[in-house]
Amino acid sequence: MDVAALRTFVTVAETGQFQAAADELGISQQAASKRIAALERHIEATLLVRTSRGSRLSLDGQVFLPHAKKVLAAIEQAERAVRPGSRPLRADVLNRRIAPAQAVYRFYRSHPGTDLDVVTLSAENAAQAAHAVIEGIVDASFRALPADQVPAGIRAERLLDAPLELLVGPGHPLANASWVRPADLAGHRIWIPGIRPDTEWSAFYQALSKAFDLSIDALGPHFGDEALMDALADSASLATLVGSGDRYLWPRTHDLRRIPLHGPTPVYPHMLLSRSGDQHPVLTALRDHLRTTGPRTPQDVWTPDWVDR
Incomplete structure (x- = not known):
């Protein structure tokens, strides 16, 4: 699973907008959309539904979100564990x-x-x-x-x-x-x-x-x-x-x-x-x-x- 796509999904879910998420991640809106599309193809489920005001989580997206956050937290913890000065x-x-x-x-x-x-x-x-x-x-x-x-x-x-x-x-x-x-x-x-x-x-x-x-x-x-x-x-x-x-x-x-x-x-x-x-x-x-x-x-x-x- 693509970690960048997972992080993009969580950011879109939290901001409610693709453009806001893209700005926060330092990528283009088009790149953010491609990442979400690739993630949805990988898990074979629709995670986000576009609306006139931005986007909202689908039912599958609501179930998927807490697990995605746990995965990102574990990755961050693993990276921090080997970062110079973060361990004895x-x-x-x-x-x-x-x-x-x-x-x-x-x-x-x-x-x-x-x-x-x-x-x-x-x-x-x-x-x-x-x-x-x-x-x-x-x-x-x-x-x-x-x-x-x-x-x-x-x-x-x-x-x-x-x-x-x-x-x-x-x-x-x-x-x-x-x-x-x-x-x-x-x-x-x-x-x-x-x-x-x-x-x-x-x-x-x-x-x-x-x-x-x-x-x-x-x-x-x-x-x-x-x-x-x-x-x-x-x-x-x-x-x-x-x-x-x-x-x-x-x-x-x-x-x-x-x-x-x-x-x-x-x-x-x-x-x-x-x-x-x-x-x-x-x-x-x-x-x-x-x-x-x-x-x-x-x-x-x-x-x-x-x-x-």
Whole structure:
């Protein structure tokens, strides 16, 4: 059914005149008449009867009018639901503890009342997350995606670099260091449980291991972050790596130490993925917020070769 013809019928019914309806719709009277004639042919019923004073609804037109109004109202509601700014921005933050989630949270705190829906996709890797953005499952996602793998239709912006820190228990040999070099970690066991093959973070840590001759593994089951904190607190040799913006909590008695890495500073390059041309006002505001409030990137940065600098 032609929506324009349906809207013309409702307008003629409300104004009582073809010319008045045509003026309201910004079309000619002849175009309005053609639309009504096509609509009547489609439903095989006469809806309007012309009179010397204009037009009036036939009996069929009286029955049809409330249904036509409901259809137009539903169409308007559907259009409004996807109009930029008329629905929440749906953002994938990968993990609610790490830097992207904390950055989005700070954005929300600084923009109270923002219509925002924060999710963690079940996507296995950056390519799948980008596909979810293209399909409209989410409006944006934070992932580390090589420039040559950014699919058509995706805008990828490196807006959130997360410098890495060493996290150790109080008995670790490096526990009292104010900072350490990545090369100083050679020979120490670095455990990062939960790394899945064929993911961008797996590729990142493989490149980091190769660049600085580190021993990084994900051996054994991952019982959650709390279990990892317990293991670190009880070990004099175990360490892990976290982002400087990641939020982890542990009992005070664990006395864990977060130690910055410098010389160079490895950073995890979170990129904001969104659909090309997406004009959602919350996305625009989030992008501006990240540009102006993000942590200052150190001068001596290390990233894998596949990261677009």
